[in-house]
Amino acid sequence: MRRARRRGLAHEAADRVRDAIFEGLVPPGAALREVELATALDVSRGSVREGLAVLEREGLVRSEWHRGARVIDMSPADVDEVYTVRAALECLATGTAAERAAPGHLEELSVLTDTLERALDAGADSPALLSLDMAFHDRVYEIAGNSRLTQAWHGVRSQVYLFQLTRIRLGHDQYRSVVVEEHRRLVSMLERGATPALAEAAREHVDSARRALARMLADPPR
Amino acid sequence: MRRARRRGLAHEAADRVRDAIFEGLVPPGAALREVELATALDVSRGSVREGLAVLEREGLVRSEWHRGARVIDMSPADVDEVYTVRAALECLATGTAAERAAPGHLEELSVLTDTLERALDAGADSPALLSLDMAFHDRVYEIAGNSRLTQAWHGVRSQVYLFQLTRIRLGHDQYRSVVVEEHRRLVSMLERGATPALAEAAREHVDSARRALARMLADPPR
DNA sequence: CAAAGTTCAAATGTTGACATCCGGACAATC
DNA sequence: GATTGTCCGGATGTCAACATTTGAACTTTG
Known part of the structure; x- marks a missing residue:
């Protein structure tokens, strides 16, 4: 058996946002605002922030200092x-x-x-x-x-x-x-x-x- | 010219910890406790946490749910x-x-x-x-x-x-x-x-x- | 005596408030 | 009139308090 993994809200949040991107709910280039996501997912901004970092590591999202995260586009x-x-x-x-x-x-x-x-x-x-x-x-x-x-x-x-x-x-x-x-x-x-x-x-x-x-x-x- | 980059405390913290690992101050397998690092670097735990996530992305550190981060070892x-x-x-x-x-x-x-x-x-x-x-x-x-x-x-x-x-x-x-x-x-x-x-x-x-x-x-x- | 249950300190996970920064609109200046 | 300076709304960066989980020492039980 593969061992069960506790993951925390950040990963959960990342999953939701990732799925939203895949479903086209968040088009390429769109901004992902932390407060917005936090209220939508009903978790704190900190968790959303950490989740967005996960998505950034996956290359799905790019974020810049004090400018927030955006979905990548595909040139x-x-x-x-x-x-x-x-x-x-x-x-x-x-x-x-x-x-x-x-x-x-x-x-x-x-x-x-x-x-x-x-x-x-x-x-x-x-x-x-x-x-x-x-x-x-x-x-x-x-x-x-x-x-x-x-x-x-x-x-x-x-x-x-x-x-x-x-x-x-x-x-x-x-x-x-x-x-x-x-x-x-x-x-x-x-x-x-x-x-x-x-x-x-x-x-x-x-x-x-x-x-x-x-x-x-x-x-x-x- | 290469553009200047603001990076925030998290990256700064990551740099310090990374250097400490390279200098051998933190041996392979050692635990990296958030509070400890936070007081040592004089930043909040949140920033340390984010910094550790950076190091994890680099593969220098492995962390598990509720068990904190450790320096990788080299088998x-x-x-x-x-x-x-x-x-x-x-x-x-x-x-x-x-x-x-x-x-x-x-x-x-x-x-x-x-x-x-x-x-x-x-x-x-x-x-x-x-x-x-x-x-x-x-x-x-x-x-x-x-x-x-x-x-x-x-x-x-x-x-x-x-x-x-x-x-x-x-x-x-x-x-x-x-x-x-x-x-x-x-x-x-x-x-x-x-x-x-x-x-x-x-x-x-x-x-x-x-x-x-x-x-x-x-x-x-x- | 071994295995399961209990307890507790120490560490991480999570949160909301406060500080800082960005970008655009508008005004001042040469 | 183009450049520079100032302001302000909205967003992110940072922080410290609170909640949860863990592992190990201890106790209990069969």
Whole structure:
């Protein structure tokens, strides 16, 4: 069993605000005022403040001295930055995971992909698919078992999530048509161990997402 | 000019505590009590708390719910984790920097290496050399110009610093004998653009440090 | 005597009040 | 008329008091 974690109001507050951002209730670039959030969430400003610091660590929010916090926006440059870093991390993570994976782990990743496929076939909405998608990758990082690597991943994870949400919002057909296949490919590569081809597959998986989003941002299909 | 930054007491507190850790005043594994630090630094507990959160983001400190913060320790596993992640980041950073570097940037890195060499020849102490060493790498990240990458770097930077400090404390001869040459090699590779050989050099530079530290930890020369 | 329950000091988590800072609107100045 | 100075509303930064949790010493119980 995974041990239960007491977390405190700050993390709770961070979760609420993060979800609000993901749901689009707080658009990119919007200001996050401490008093406002404090009354809305019914906690003190101190807790909100600490929560915003958590979101800042995740890169979802940027704050400046005496100017408060704002939701990040997503210029094409931002997208490039995030996916470039993600590609490097994902490469390392899949490679390490391949080295350390027990057979059970690979089986588990395979099952996660099955779940994803079934959800797709059952007509689940794209955000739900994205959650499963992310869960798969989270598991890879866990299997790699490098806490610093996981921490680095958490530094871009929420941004990836936000960007991918935008991607599927602008046009989810392309996403739905490739997710499962790309994950299957990753699993099959993982089974063969830490090869250069695996690193290439991981890089390509990330880059495919980057290209799709870049296309969407440059030429919104409205 | 680089813009001036107001930062607040929390960052100031973080700086003090960080320095204290680097100077060995607070040994690995030691508890960092909020009230204690607050009185010592003459700031409120809130500011100390926020400062500790900064150090936690840097990986120098680990804190748990209602159990406070402790300085990380450095098991061989920790060393592996940090240098593994650092290698991946450094690869990406040098590659990107090579792509984007203006001639002036390469010149600047060369000058930084000259400074390092002069300091070495002038008999500067090893911690001073380490500062110059880190400044070089910081500049590479700046030149790469990827803020997410820089942030990921900051997530391991302080740990690298602490580990390297230990390395030179246990035996600085080896360090002094290779720093300059390894940096020269990096600069010359950077000048040839983003080649596979550059990535290899960056990886080797990091790995050399990892091996040196692992050797020291396994077999302390006392 | 070992295991579970109790108690208590010490530390952290949380809060609301007070101090400080920012940015824009308006007035003064050269 | 463009620049500089002053004011003020609204926001964040800081603080010290109060609430909660923890771990360990102690007691109880089977």
